[in-house]
Amino acid sequence: MLAAYAARLDPDDPLAALRVDDLELPAPPSGWVPVEVRAAALNHHDVWSLRGVGLPAERLPMILGCDAAGTTEDGRAVIVHAVIRDPSFTGPDETLDPRRSLLSERHQGTLAERVWVPPANLIDKPAELTFAEAACLPTAWLTAYRMLFTSSGLRPGETVLVQGAGGGVATALIMLGRHAGLRVWVTSRDPERGERAVELGADRAFPSGERLPERVDAVMETVGAATWSHSINALRPGGTVVICGTTSGAEPESAELTKIFFRPLRVQGSTMGTAEELRRLAAMLVTTGIRPPIDRVLPLGEASEGFAAMIDGTVFGKIVIEP
Ligand SMILES: NC(=O)c1ccc[n+]([C@@H]2O[C@H](COP(=O)([O-])OP(=O)(O)OC[C@H]3O[C@@H](n4cnc5c(N)ncnc54)[C@H](OP(=O)(O)O)[C@@H]3O)[C@@H](O)[C@H]2O)c1
Numbered sequence: 001m002l003a004a005y006a007a008r009l010d011p012d013d014p015l016a017a018l019r020v021d022d023l024e025l026p027a028p029p030s031g032w033v034p035v036e037v038r039a040a041a042l043n044h045h046d047v048w049s050l051r052g053v054g055l056p057a058e059r060l061p062m063i064l065g066c067d068a069a070g071t072t073e074d075g076r077a078v079i080v081h082a083v084i085r086d087p088s089f090t091g092p093d094e095t096l097d098p099r100r101s102l103l104s105e106r107h108q109g110t111l112a113e114r115v116w117v118p119p120a121n122l123i124d125k126p127a128e129l130t131f132a133e134a135a136c137l138p139t140a141w142l143t144a145y146r147m148l149f150t151s152s153g154l155r156p157g158e159t160v161l162v163q164g165a166g167g168g169v170a171t172a173l174i175m176l177g178r179h180a181g182l183r184v185w186v187t188s189r190d191p192e193r194g195e196r197a198v199e200l201g202a203d204r205a206f207p208s209g210e211r212l213p214e215r216v217d218a219v220m221e222t223v224g225a226a227t228w229s230h231s232i233n234a235l236r237p238g239g240t241v242v243i244c245g246t247t248s249g250a251e252p253e254s255a256e257l258t259k260i261f262f263r264p265l266r267v268q269g270s271t272m273g274t275a276e277e278l279r280r281l282a283a284m285l286v287t288t289g290i291r292p293p294i295d296r297v298l299p300l301g302e303a304s305e306g307f308a309a310m311i312d313g314t315v316f317g318k319i320v321i322e323p
Pocket of ligand 1: 043044045048139140143163164165166167168169170187188189190193194208222223226227244245246247248270271272310313315
């Protein structure tokens with residue numbers, strides 16, 4: 001079947017490691033069910049995989065993609081939850097399973113005509129969402145939902161700073177935060193992307209690194225090294241930084257340890273979310289009417305165009321791939 005996959009790993013030129021071609025797969029684990037992919041979405045995770053981060057060479061070839069919406073053999077419209085728990089894990093929160101993986105890490109991903117998953121990883125797609133909209137939810141939007149509503153401790157009326165304006169997680173944070181009654185401030189390297197963030201619902205946009213008019217209750221970090229010091233400086237005493245990613249690198253010039261204990265701040269890691277959170281997120285989109293901004297929709301055969309845009313950092317919202 002046609003698939004976009006990592007044929008090799010290339011830390012410096014991830015696009016060169018991508019192949020879009022027919023690929024025969026080994027049999028899926030017993031009990032897993034096929035989903036015909038109607039739409040999939042790209043994440044920065046797919047670029048990390050091509051660079052070899054979290055994907056060792058012995059697992060190649062590996063179909064990329066964490067996100068999909070599609071139909072099961074009996075015609076059920078579903079959204080695929082990308083967090084695969086280890087069979088030995090019995091806790092209620094799969095993000096706490098130390099042996100969990102995401103689709104495309106140990107098991108073949110979603111950028112293909114079909115993907116196989118455990119039945120517990122399927123949730124019903126609300127009829128109000130298109131397959132393309134639903135495909136945007138399982139990684140970036142779910143991560144944003146958990147950062148805001150599970151990890152941050154934010155309450156309606158408080159102020160949140162979102163670092164970066166255009167990424168999939170950043171755009172989700174802006175729209176979900178706005179609809180939850182938060183005052184949302186964003187930073188961007190590009191004034192035009194800042195303006196687009198305001199159109200999505202942010203109250204104000206600031207150039208990356210600029211001093212803010214007042215300190216904020218929480219910061220949502222996906223950028224990492226480039227914005228870490230600004231995030232710590234932006235927080236009020238007792239505030240929280242929630243971090244889920246390090247697009248610009250994982251080693252900031254300063255860890256800001258003194259400010260973290262003296263002010264005293266809370267640093268909270270956050271990763272993906274549970275299937276139950278994915279259900280609630282889909283329900284929130286139905287009740288609020290908000291929809292993921294889609295930068296572009298590409299046929300699977302042209303997936304490399306989407307990867308190139310993601311690597312260049314020129315994407316605003318999600319890139320959807322249709323097999
Ligand atoms: N832990 C998890 O479960 C999880 C889930 C999803 C994503 N992530 C991670 O979160 C990060 C974001 O992912 P994404 O898919 O939303 O897309 P992305 O393409 O990584 O988004 C890039 C974002 O970072 C900003 N940015 C990039 N480089 C920057 C720099 N040098 N200085 C300042 N801002 C910079 C961009 O904002 P502007 O262009 O507006 O400045 C944009 O908002 C990735 O690292 C990803 O791996 C983690």
